[in-house]
Amino acid sequence: MKALYFNDFGTSEVLNYGDVIDPVINQDEVLVKTKLIGLNFADIYRRRGDYHIEARNPMINGYEGMGIIIDTGKNVTQFKSGDRIIFADVPFANAELVKMNWEHAIKVPDEITDETAASIGLQGLTADFLAHDLAKNKPGDQVLIQGISGGLGQLLTQILTADKVKVFGVASSVSKQKQAMNLGAKKVFIRSSDWDNDYVDIFDAVYDGAGVSLNQSLKVLKLKGRVIFYGMAGGNPPKIDPIELLNQSKSIMTGDLWHYLTDYESRKYRSNRLFKYVKDGEIIVKSPKIFSLADGKAAYEFLEAGNSAGKVLLRP
Structure with missing residues (x-):
């Protein structure tokens, strides 16, 4: 099979495209011919x-x-050849063929296109987890999303809006600001402005996947609010003094999706909830940026340069 591979760690220059050995499944696994592959930070x-x-x-x-x-495999009864599936936690995905334990496969409803399914897989399940397991916002809550215009931010905005939460955000440009507003955000601030001075102690929750913005997120968080910390897309977060959090009754919530997405039933339940948002028209997925797997080096450079305003996919 063809795959995007590398022998040493480094920049995108270490990536190569070529032939590698096909995976061989065991009795509890399925073999998938990939149609679209998600690329993430x-x-x-x-x-x-x-x-x-x-x-x-x-x-x-x-x-x-x-x-x-x-x-x-001979022990697999939930799936059959020809089933259309997504997967979100299976290694070696930058390839034409991927094997996985059958419990990691998630069936895609007929109403959902390949591109939409591939675009909402990991990011959609992550957004669902952040909203429903960590933040647990109530209708009417005011929340802020750092990096609201990214692929995850777009999905999170729409899920929270559908849940009747008031969404605000931070974006890096006017075009990304407008994009987030079109998805239901009440107001979106430009990152380079001093917007935070006017919003101290305002938000019930702040979703922060940038990392470097953690102090700002705590600044605009209200008493007894919680920052949902889930990534470092902008760089390593600053050190936080827990005594300061204690004095303000502010919390930092974090977690690993894989501690919640633990078996077939949990994947099925969570993906069905996510797919329902799409089928009900409450999640509209922006057309992804698609590169051929052979051009994987360019795809990595595109994402790394911050050019993406949505999902980046590789097509074998």
Whole structure:
């Protein structure tokens, strides 16, 4: 099979496209022919050597995608060849063929297109987890999303809006500001402005996947509010004094999706909830930016440069 692989950690220059050995499934696994593969900032960190990556020679990045099952192990009864599925936590996804334990596969409803399914897989399940497991906002709450115009921010905005939460955000440009407003945000601030001085102690929750903005997120958080910290897309977060949090009754909530997405039933329940938002028209997915897998190096550079205003996908 063809795959995007690398032998050493580093910049996108370490990436190569070519032939590698096909995966072989066991009795509890399914083999998927990928149609679209998700690219995320975590993949950049893994390529650099900053995140854990599953051992393999050569190394193959990627953990999410969608495709068609082409073979099943003898113990697999929930799936069959021809089923259209997404997966969000399976290594070695930057390839034409991916094997996985059958419990990691999630069936895609007929009403949802390939591009939409691939665009909402990992980011959609993450947004659902942040909203419903960590923040647990109530209708009428005011929340802020740092980096609201990114792929995850767009989905989170729409989920929270559908849940009748008032969404505010921070974006890096006027065009991204307008995009977020079109998705239901009440107001979106430009990152380079001094907007935060007028919004001290205002928000019930702040969703922060940028990392470097953590102090600002705490500044605009109200008494007894919580920052939902879920990533470092903008760089490492500053050190936080817990005594300051104690004095203000402010909390930082964080967690790993994989501690909640633990089996087939949890994946099915959560994905059905996510798919319902789409089928009800409450989530509209922006057309993704698609690169061929052979042009994977360019895709990584595009994402790393901050050019994306939505999902970046690789097509084998």
